[in-house]
Amino acid sequence: MSNIITAHNLGKSYGSFQALNNINLNIQKGQIVGIIGANGAGKTTLLNSILGLCSYDGDLNVLGFDPYNQRDEMMKKICFISDVATLPKWIRVCEAIDFVEGVHKSFDRQKALGFLAGTNIPLDKKIRHLSKGMIVQLHLALIMSIDARILVLDEPTLGLDIIYRKKFYRQLLEDFFDEDRTILVTTHQVDEIENILSEVIFIREGNIILSANMDDIVDQWMVLNPATENIDAARMMAPVSEQTMLGRTSFIFKDQSRDRLAQLGEVSRVSLSDLFVTLMEGD
Amino acid sequence: MSAPLLRINGYHPFKALMFREYWENRRAVLTTPLVITALSMVVIIISMGIFGRSIHINGETFTLQQVIANMSMQDAQSLKDNVNHLLLASSAPIMIGVWFSMIFTALGSLYDERKDNSILFWKSMPVSDSQTILSKLLTVTLVIPLVAIGFTFIFQIFLLIVGTFATIGTDYSAWDLLWSSTNLPAMLLREVVYVIMYSLWALPVLAWLMLASVVAKRSPLLLAGIPVVLFALFEALFFHTRYLIDFIGKHLSGGRIQGMGMGGDFNHFSPRGPLEILQSATQPAFWLGLAVAVILLYITVQLRKRSSL
CATH class of the missing domain: 3.40.50.300 (P-loop containing nucleotide triphosphate hydrolases)
Known part of the structure; x- marks a missing residue:
């Protein structure tokens, strides 16, 4: 597949504020x-x-153009x-x-x-x-x-x-x-x-914390809504995050066996907004 | 009204840019000279005496017709000799209005698009910043004044027609008094040459206004004016010189190529011919101004490239 946008160590700072921090990117x-x-x-x-609307540090290639200097052609x-x-x-x-x-x-x-x-x-x-x-x-x-x-x-x-x-x-x-x-x-x-x-x-x-294919995300990440008696068992399986809402507890797992999770409760697809919140709150 | 006339029809990037300038600055390009011309015509019609006697001489009132009827042979000769100059002078209100249009269009040229956020739309189009700025510069320096000249031409013909009506019933013939000594094509040529040379003389000032326009966060007029005032004060206080003010004065007055000795007397009003106007290009100040303009415009292009909002 051909890359149409590639960025290598792309950075941009406004004074001391680092808006983009050495980003690497391939978009096909x-x-x-x-x-x-x-x-x-x-x-x-x-x-x-x-x-090409602002200058930047590092390499950026869009459709073979250097965006800042060749904006009008690009x-x-x-x-x-x-x-x-x-x-x-x-x-x-x-x-x-x-x-x-x-x-x-x-x-x-x-x-x-x-x-x-x-x-x-x-x-x-x-x-x-x-x-x-x-x-x-x-x-x-x-x-x-x-x-x-x-x-x-x-x-x-x-x-x-x-x-x-x-x-x-x-x-x-x-x-x-x-x-x-x-x-x-x-x-x-x-x-x-x-x-x-x-x-x-x-x-x-200014950092890319996740860049993934949607199919991969669906494969890797899943939500478990365990039965009440299985909540502790679910906690033992190292969930990435735990959320309790209206008395219902749910867990987000990464790279877990879907079958094992299914034994504890209902497994569903993670929504992007939940995944986003999980990743933002992590670390 | 202009819809059928104005079509870009296909891929013509620079033409499209020029149309965009016209659409945006319709008021400066068309409405301002149109309104001033129309108002001037109304004033003339009133002064012709249609609405009664309106020319005041030594406490008495006359109509234009009476003034012509009472002219001595000498006065008539003087009118004949100066009819071209009179017609030129009559276009002064239009040209003054257009001068303000040029100044304010330059000041808004690169500011308005940032103020209304449309710069990102313009920048999403495949046209370079230098082409965009060139289209704006041409609009300010050529399109606005040349359209105005069209209006002055119409106004001059209108004056001759009015004058013709005023001679009816007098001993003078309109052909003799007005038309035979008028050279409309020569006047038109002179005005076109004048406008082009004026714009070239004024280019450093207009380029400075465009630079202020690309930088200004709030008022481009203040941003353009304050540094000039400060520098002029600084120069006057510490060096007792006035180079900057002289430079701006000379260039803004078009290198004083108009050559008007406005003493109030016909005979002292001697506008220069096209050749004399062109000769002003031999002055070093003319070329110095152009060099300054090129530098200022280069900086303007670089800054527009950078400023996306």
Whole structure:
């Protein structure tokens, strides 16, 4: 498989604050990668480095480009939606389409108009007159009409209601994603994207604490809800974490035999948010 | 109104950047000169006497028509000789308005996109920072003033037409008095040359404003102004010189290429011809200014590359 993003000892500091700490990373084509971390963990700094929006130390290679020095060439193949990177308020919908068509060789105007036809976004309105949901829909329509290799999403659905959020990811999967493309996504609503991710990267304080394939995570990590009489037995098996909620105790195990755990109670798949909390609280 | 005219049609990155500047700065490019031209026309129409007598001379009021009818042969000759200059001077309000448009567009050029967070959208597009800044520079230095010249041209023709109406019923013929001594193409050429040379003279100042615009956290105007004031004070107090103020004054006044001796008298108002204006490029100060501008613009490009929010 071919790596489309490789980072070697990637670092970034702001004064004495180390936002990224010698990160090593390999991301392959055809993946949907979730980058998960608390606020200030370094997610956005990592994405900004990949997008060539900030300088960095170490080696970073994205689609064969050096992002910081070759941003304009590289952005022909990469698209980016962020909660903070809004479309300018003064631009009209039709002007935004004209502009993207003007600067992107691979932009397909008909496709964009097709996507917009499925919404109630008026072409002659300025962005300032559109709702937050419409702006994200427009941005997504523009970006899905570019034949990009990598799509970077930084909190793309922040501030959207649940209907728009679901629609956003569904459209992304149906109309954009294929085995030649890669999606990097950060979000706080981990549960909503859990089932579309193929890779996950946990970041804490500028370090990658886990980078794994979703299938491997499901194989390695499991949750045990033991019967009350088996709680002590479960504790003996070295769980990674223990949680009691509403009188029910559950354990998270790593690399345990599924059969042995099943003898103590119900074994289920670990959710990313639980795994995240476990790893963040560990050490 | 502009929708059908303005289409990018396919892959033309620089054209798209220029359109983006027009869309963003429509007010500076189009609305400002349009409004000033329209207001000037209204003022002229009123002063023509449509709404009564409105020209005051020695306590008496006349209409434009009466003034022309009462002109002596000498006055008429003087008007004929100076009609070009008069028309040039009449475009002053438009050009002053446009000068402010240029200054404030430069100040906002790289600040507004950071203020409204759209810089990340622009930076997600495959265009380089130097191309973006070039498109902004061209908008400030050429598009805004050249569009304004179009408006001054319309205004000048309007004045000639108004003057023609004013001669009706007098002993003077409009052709003799106004049209035969007017050279509109030459005036247009002169204005275009003037605007280009003015922008080149003013380039270091405009580049400084753009640099302030890419750096400023709050007010680019203050950021551009305060260091200049401080440096000028420092220079005056410790060295008793005023090089910086002289430099800015010379460049902002376009190397004084306009050559206006505004004494209030027609005969002292002698705008220079296109050749004379072009000759100002032989001054070392012109090239020094361009060198300073190139350095400032280089720094501006580097800073925009860095600043993502």
